[in-house]
Amino acid sequence: MGTSVFYVVAALSIFFSLMVIFSKNPVHSVLYLIVTFFTFTVHYVLLNAQFLAVVNFIVYMGAIMVLFLFVLMLLNLNKENEPSKSNLIKVVGIIAGCCLVVTLIGSFKATTLSNPLVLQNPDLGLVKNLGKELFGPFMLPFELSSILLLTAMVGAVLLTKKEKV
């Protein structure tokens, strides 16, 4: 049953991520992106990673996408000012797309199908185990990344602050 659910959800995630690209209206794109993230949450639940699932739910769906939508709604007040794309940009876009396809094909040819990763502990994704893991063996990288985030936050606050003359 788990596998069939996975295929259904995976098909949905691919479908909605394609809709993100193909919809003309940026607000619709963001809404499709939210649905895509929701399907990711379902994937995490299927992998028994409850904490990641719910954090994905809160952070990506509940906070970051709200900000995306917020910015788009602010910018989208008048639709006429969208700049028309010149031919040069279109040509550049096509070249860049072809480069991406070549790279992707190359990388797919290089990879071989690895054995499915078997976790020693299937309950690793539960909050308690994940917390012990993060604050035990991975203490230093975890703290370093949090300092990195704090630095970014302080930087952002500093940028928005008006300079006092």
Place this chain on the structure above:
Amino acid sequence: MDISFVIEKFILVAIIFGISLLIAMYSTYAERKVAAFLQDRLGPDRAGPFGILQPLADGVKMFMKEEIIPANSSKWLFMVGPGLAMLTACIGTAVIPWGSPITIGGRVIPLQVTDINVGILYIFGVVSLGVYGVMIGGWASNNKYSLLSAIRAASQNISYEIAMGLSIIALLLVTGTMSLKEITEQQHGWHWNVLYQPVGFILFMICAFAETNRAPFDLPECETELIGGYHTEYSSMKLGFYLFAEYINMFVSSAVMATLYFGGYNYPGMDSMAVWLGPTWAPLFGTFIFFMKIFAFIFFFMWVRWTIPRFRYDQLMHLGWKMLIPLAIANIIVTGLVIAYIEKF
């Protein structure tokens, strides 16, 4: 998964859903009665004795009104908005433990739809999704006032979510678990978390007011500045959904506050009551106590609404970012230090 389990859960979900709708319905009546009481008026008293049929009359009115979809709106999203608001308001009830397990005919039934071990985070996630109904509806209306209101709602929601999350972290330090069932069981008798986390509770409550868009934080519906706010263009039952969702949100956040900080279905002297009432009626009495707590919180929501004037927008942001968040962080640090001290000695 046997069939009786499915039936049991289905009945429980149906009951909880019905109760939340009923409470939301009568909250509209209670709100008008409370407002009338606080302003020395009578309030609705025409439909039925003491006006208790007023919510039904309002509901019929909502259904019978003409439904208008603005010509230049995005029609799909215009319809999705109120539905989403209702959905996110209702799904929060799934993880709340409504009572201790009840024994009916030799079968023990937990009065909780599901006990996921990240219950608090689930509630938090549902709360953070709640703003989408307002944002999508406000944007799809294609009305500048609605759009402004949607943007206000988004920024308010995000700002107060941070303080809310931080106040929950302090609570988690005390409880050591995220499962709402275990948190409620820890508060057996009178060991309510509010005694250990008074500052955290006040922060959480202020944020709950802001997250449910209730006065004094109802800036997305500020009539003097935004006509009707995000639901300016809505009519008929779509408007009804938005208004209804607000009351369900109020009910759910009252239930969450009662669960997290006021002991849920626990009350002093519950052990002797459990012996006296037996395994069927004692949990039901606990549920009754729980609902009394919820009603007290709902009354408090209304009391505040009809007492305190609305914040100005800059005051709202100032309170959220410069007062609540530092206070919440200080609360975490103090809680952590105290716990470390107790564990050491």
